[in-house]
Amino acid sequence: MSGGETIESTSRKPTHPQAKEGDDGFWRDADGRALPVSASDLERFTYCPMSWHLSMQGHSGQSEAIEQGKEVHRAIHESIEAMQEHRFRSRRNLLIWQWWFGVIVVLTIDTIAFQNADNINFNTTEFSKLLAMAALSSLVVGIGAVLIPWRTMLGVGPKYPEIPPEAEARALVAPVFEPVGFKGGWFEGGWIEAAMFISAIVLSLHAMALRFVSNQNQAAFVLAVTTIGWMLLASVRLQRALINNHEAQVLAGKNDLGVNTQVTYSDDDKSSELLVDERTGLRGRPDQIVIIDGEFIPVEQKTGKVPKKPHKSHTVQILAYAALVDSTTGKTPPYCILRYGQENLHQVLWNETNQNLLFDAVKGVQRLMANGGAARNHNRPGKCRHCSRRYACEDSLI
Secondary structure, eight states, rough: OOSOOOOOOOOOOOOTTTTTOTTTTTTEEETTBOOOOEEHHHHHHHHOHHHHHHTTOOOOOOOHHHHHHHHHHHHHHHHHHHHHHHHHHHHHHHHHHHHHHHHHHHHHHHHHHHHHHOOOOOOOOHHHHHHHHHHHHHHHHHHHHHHOOOHHHHHHOOOOOOOOHHHTOOOOSSSSSTTTTTOOOBOOHHHHHHHHHHHHHHHHHHHHHHTOOOHHHHHHHHHHHHHHHHHHHHHHHHHHHHHHHHHHHHHHHHTTTTOOEEEEEEOOOSSSOOOOOTTTTEEOOEEEEEEETTTEEEEEOSSSSSOOOOOOOOOHHHHHHHHHHHHHOOOOSSSEEEEEEETEEEEESSSSSHHHHHHHHHHHHHHHHHHHOOOOOOOOOHHHHHHGGGGOOTTTTO
């Protein structure tokens, strides 16, 4: 068939013949559920309805570019996952370093105080016993707070207005302390428990310093030695934090992400959650969802040849992810991002015009699912030549 001939309207049997169009234009089955349309369905449908139809019939795309694209996507996901892990380790080591630095400050103050307190006369043995009892009390309270779900019993917990729990639940790496919705539980602890344990450490160190010395000078010496040892341990934690932070920055640059850009979702086709909008039937897994200026921004990675401007099929696909972010998080993204290669980024606005473009495509797919009639929508032999499902298409131009 040559490129100058008219397009044949090749009828195809519907997959959901019982579906009916609703007042809002979306098609629903006999149970009132919107017909399911994935973002990938929309990408194929916009490229050519026959490509979508063939995929629905089980004909997968066949080309080297597709296999290479899968490998690239897998590598990107692994890179972002590694970046998140390095960020998590950096935050964890910095947190531990901060706690230990607090201990160092207290020990340093005590060392100076004991060194210059020759005129103060008190019973160090008795005072060490009091400190030991206080340390034991802090330890017991901390362990009890971890073992007993007292926050759940009291119905209290920290508040996190910035990030909805639904979105944070999809994060690759959980927060270091007290994740969203944290209310404690069996063997779960937070800042209060940590403070109890840190207090127990500080008090016990003081108790030992006082118990095994006969005067203030000896106590100051023991505290000074302990402070130096603690500083060495803290420096190791700080070094680890800096190394992890450097690795995270390298990986962030590799993936065109800002140093402080948070990735709250990354698709690996296995463990990532499927996003679903029950009202329209939309579903899909964006490559990433990042947080930029407090907004959830979906990102779609495209491999292969870099176009001068985004393809319409890719635009519709990323718009589908914007709609899914909107419906599942309750926060409307101002835009979404199409990424071609390392440095070719395109912002696609999530405005009324693009929303209409997306929902018209969704309804078009659902109409074919209900009525059938998929057909080639172009007279371009080059488009057929690059179609990965041309091998199974009866309407191919070549």
